[in-house]
Amino acid sequence: MTTPAEFYERDRAWHPPAQTPIYKTSVTRSPQYALLSLQQSVSEITGPTFGHTDIDPLDRDLIHNYAKDGGSAIGERIILHGRVLDENARPIPNTLVEIWQANAGGRYRHKKDTYLAPIDPNFGGCGRTLTDENGHYYFRTVKPGAYPWRNYVNSWRPAHIHMSIFGTAFCQRLITQCYFEGDPLIERCPIVNTIPDMAAQGQLVAALDMNATIPLDTIAYKFDIVLRGRRSTMFENRLDGN
């Protein structure tokens, strides 16, 4: 058996560091010791695979996937779409993308959320889909509202959708948050500002995409996701992959 082709090293100066005191909860939940860097083995370059039997086509439509008969969620109807690519700009097909979010008023359907904005009886707040053969995904949902949280006394999260992506390897596993173009809360948010690089922050802002809207029905935002790229196996293959 030969050495597996590794994934590119994660740029940890691009990601948020563990300890970010502006985001208070990180203070007691961040390791103090350095991470131990591993050259990858089969344990890291493999990961779970998912198929169409795992999910229902309705799972990607948050306007309807928790609605009662004939109902639909209240709020600004949006399509959230984009591609899952690797750092070599190659599409990642058939990978699982999961999302969760608050409703249009900023209220989560979660027993631990006691914010006074009401639950929407026709909105659950989670969805999932597989990317197609070109790495493309889309969801239909309502734009989430901003909500207050206990960090500083007057901290408000920008409108955001949480996103979980698998890729093909356990070392590509990623959870992030998608923000929306033009939101003045983005630059004020301690969680956004855990990311030191402004260009990296910008990579989390979905662009209004008028070309993808459905006229008289649903507006659209585009959010591409980039997972770690993979090296060619230098001594086994030509470098044509890179």
Next chain:
Amino acid sequence: MVQKLDYLKETPSQTAGPYVHIGLAPGAAGFDIYQQELGWDIAGPNAKGERIRVEGIVIDATGSPVKDVMLEAWQANSEGVYAHPESPGEVEEGFRGWGRVITDFETGEWGFDTIKPGPVAARAAMGGEVRPAADEELQDAYGRGHAGLRQMAPHINLWIVARGINIGLNTRIYFEDEAEANAEDPVMNLIEWERRRKTLIATRTLRDGLPVYRFDIKLQGEDETVFFDI
């Protein structure tokens, strides 16, 4: 000016937040939405090998349990094969090798049922072949030269996210009753401080005849768990 390297940058991580369960374990958040939640059955009914339970708690720097964690496990079957095309060999039908669990909101306890994984081939030296272990091929002072040998001890790969964790933490669960294999494990041997190695070893007890491995995770401070950049 030099030419531009046209690589894309990886999408930056953000915390999973306190409501991660809505998306990834909605039943725990308090509502049923999916016909089938993913990640409940790691090994499936046909898996060979020893049935085990793994459980523990995640502890923060103040010594308190963290009660809003999600953990994902990724493991090989009892013969050391992962359910993935790049892992040589076959797995039993229904063996996924992946699971996700959340901590109890009241106690912070988490646990999952699975089978004990078998040893997995270690990585080879760059461009080289995996060969049988030779005693003289231990790592040097820079941690080099561990490759080209042997197998890794049985382990479960773990990924941990929560509110306050900005980027998911990777660690590994090893097993107390595999002392000989653990002593030879190339990853375990990369940990320079021998007393930190024990933070990766789950302790074994029997409960109603079922082996239960205890694996507590300390995020920060004394006896902080070893986390990896994989």
